[in-house]
Amino acid sequence: MNTLPVRNVLNAGMLEGFAATGMRPAHQARSRELVIRLFNEGLALLNDVDFDGLSIETLCHRTGSTVGAFYSRFENKDAFVNALQRIVVVGARREIYANYENASWETLDQLIGAVARGAALWYRRHEGLVRASLRRANGERDMWTPLRELGELNISCALPRILTFLPPQAHDGAVDRIRLAFQMLFGTLNNIVQVNPGPFTLEDRRTAPFIAEAMTGFIRAGDRRADGAGPTG
Amino acid sequence: MNTLPVRNVLNAGMLEGFAATGMRPAHQARSRELVIRLFNEGLALLNDVDFDGLSIETLCHRTGSTVGAFYSRFENKDAFVNALQRIVVVGARREIYANYENASWETLDQLIGAVARGAALWYRRHEGLVRASLRRANGERDMWTPLRELGELNISCALPRILTFLPPQAHDGAVDRIRLAFQMLFGTLNNIVQVNPGPFTLEDRRTAPFIAEAMTGFIRAGDRRADGAGPTG
DNA sequence: TATTTTTAAGAATGATAATTCTGATTTGAA
DNA sequence: TTCAAATCAGAATTATCATTCTTAAAAATA
Numbered sequence: 379m380n381t382l383p384v385r386n387v388l389n390a391g392m393l394e395g396f397a398a399t400g401m402r403p404a405h406q407a408r409s410r411e412l413v414i415r416l417f418n419e420g421l422a423l424l425n426d427v428d429f430d431g432l433s434i435e436t437l438c439h440r441t442g443s444t445v446g447a448f449y450s451r452f453e454n455k456d457a458f459v460n461a462l463q464r465i466v467v468v469g470a471r472r473e474i475y476a477n478y479e480n481a482s483w484e485t486l487d488q489l490i491g492a493v494a495r496g497a498a499l500w501y502r503r504h505e506g507l508v509r510a511s512l513r514r515a516n517g518e519r520d521m522w523t524p525l526r527e528l529g530e531l532n533i534s535c536a537l538p539r540i541l542t543f544l545p546p547q548a549h550d551g552a553v554d555r556i557r558l559a560f561q562m563l564f565g566t567l568n569n570i571v572q573v574n575p576g577p578f579t580l581e582d583r584r585t586a587p588f589i590a591e592a593m594t595g596f597i598r599a600g601d602r603r604a605d606g607a608g609p610t611g
Numbered sequence: 612m613n614t615l616p617v618r619n620v621l622n623a624g625m626l627e628g629f630a631a632t633g634m635r636p637a638h639q640a641r642s643r644e645l646v647i648r649l650f651n652e653g654l655a656l657l658n659d660v661d662f663d664g665l666s667i668e669t670l671c672h673r674t675g676s677t678v679g680a681f682y683s684r685f686e687n688k689d690a691f692v693n694a695l696q697r698i699v700v701v702g703a704r705r706e707i708y709a710n711y712e713n714a715s716w717e718t719l720d721q722l723i724g725a726v727a728r729g730a731a732l733w734y735r736r737h738e739g740l741v742r743a744s745l746r747r748a749n750g751e752r753d754m755w756t757p758l759r760e761l762g763e764l765n766i767s768c769a770l771p772r773i774l775t776f777l778p779p780q781a782h783d784g785a786v787d788r789i790r791l792a793f794q795m796l797f798g799t800l801n802n803i804v805q806v807n808p809g810p811f812t813l814e815d816r817r818t819a820p821f822i823a824e825a826m827t828g829f830i831r832a833g834d835r836r837a838d839g840a841g842p843t844g
Numbered sequence: 845t846a847t848t849t850t851t852a853a854g855a856a857t858g859a860t861a862a863t864t865c866t867g868a869t870t871t872g873a874a
Numbered sequence: 875t876t877c878a879a880a881t882c883a884g885a886a887t888t889a890t891c892a893t894t895c896t897t898a899a900a901a902a903t904a
Contacts, residue, residue: 639902
């Protein structure tokens with residue numbers, strides 16, 4: 379399904395201090411290495427199958443391991459999947475912080491352009507995990523929670539910065555508009571990953587800039603309304 | 612999961628002339644009634660579970676029927692699910708044609724406003740089916756195909772009408788913008804149905820008008836650029 | 845009414861995969 | 875080096891459901 383090259387994104391260092399419910403703490407080096415292998419192979423497999431199609435036996439075979447080893451690390455399949463999401467999210471969180479701390483933007487277009495581009499890039503790198511998480515998203519199991527929190531982190535970083543580009547009298551109405559703009563951004567990206575409706579794909583260079591333009595325009599339209607200009611139609 | 616009242620949307624009349632692969636033609640009235648009951652109960656169940664969670668035995672029990680009866684109608688579960696999607700799509704198709712034929716719009720805002728409102732309404736009425744179809748959307752099984760076709764029908768009706776509100780010199784670039792606008796519309800609605808990210812929901816009255824405004828603004832921005840006005844940022 | 849076709853019941857079957865269990869093997873600290 | 879704790883191997887178990895099969899009932903047909 380996914381034609382992008384798949385790299386091993388996780389290494390032993392990233393396990394440092396990482397814990398997740400249903401994942402037994404590893405006391406020996408070999409088990410830490412196994413966990414990393416399982417995570418990376420899990421990510422690779424999720425480019426082709428979803429969570430239901432992810433067979434523990436296949437996963438273990440591909441990592442030169444056994445189901446016994448798997449179950450001495452993880453309580454069950456759900457716990458594995460949850461841990462996999464969590465460790466990816468930990469990395470993403472770091473990226474987000476770094477992005478917002480290091481950069482400063484001169485215009486709203488630049489800021490939102492960077493946000494949309496960054497999001498699209500991240501989706502490309504984690505297409506399999508996102509697709510699998512979406513497919514299992516469900517009231518009870520809450521398989522989407524880690525990724526939802528990631529989106530909320532992104533918004534909480536972007537929101538105050540966006541407001542600095544808007545006149546103070548527009549701030550009130552702008553918050554709703556900004557939130558909808560992000561809902562459209564993530565909705566559109568999720569939809570591309572899941573059903574690939576076309577014509578715009580994650581690989582298409584126009585996708586992120588176009589979405590960014592739509593977001594910016596929508597947010598600015600509220601600005602114009604707060605000026606008393608009235609509807610533009 | 613879904614708190615909306617669930618009505619029986621299908622009746623015997625809608626089965627007239629309806630056929631789907633893997634669905635045996637019913638020669639007796641009792642089997643036609645059974646199919647309708649299965650469809651309606653299936654739709655109701657899909658508000659709470661997805662396709663995997665939809666148990667044939669439960670479905671049959673709830674319709675006062677048996678698995679034997681089910682399998683003398685449908686080749687297998689997939690065939691049932693596909694037929695259910697198809698018959699709902701048949702109705703939706705009719706609605707779309709009717710909407711576009713009966714109405715005429717005086718402004719672009721009105722047209723797109725009506726399209727977004729109509730889409731959001733339809734999603735509310737078919738939340739369970741949409742969610743289940745999305746969750747199973749997958750390269751091979753192509754569980755999304757019927758709904759994808761529905762979206763394309765919507766676009767093919769809207770596109771030429773939208774163009775009539777734009778100056779001819781803007782038409783070329785506008786097509787891409789219109790398509791992305793629809794990708795954002797359906798993406799956002801799909802995402803609401805699937806992960807309900809908030810703050811905007813299907814029930815929120817502001818959702819459809821807001822999305823419509825974003826779509827209109829984005830499409831018009833291309834118009835302004837074709838005038839030679841350059842980027843607005 | 846006789847008989848053929850269609851449909852329904854519901855127990856039995858079968859396939860798939862997650863999970864458990866028991867007995868080795870390895871590790872790392874003393 | 876020793877040994878208790880940790881880990882691993884892999885066969886066996888289990889649970890879940892879709893699907894099949896056989897027999898019975900109902901409807902259509904003549």
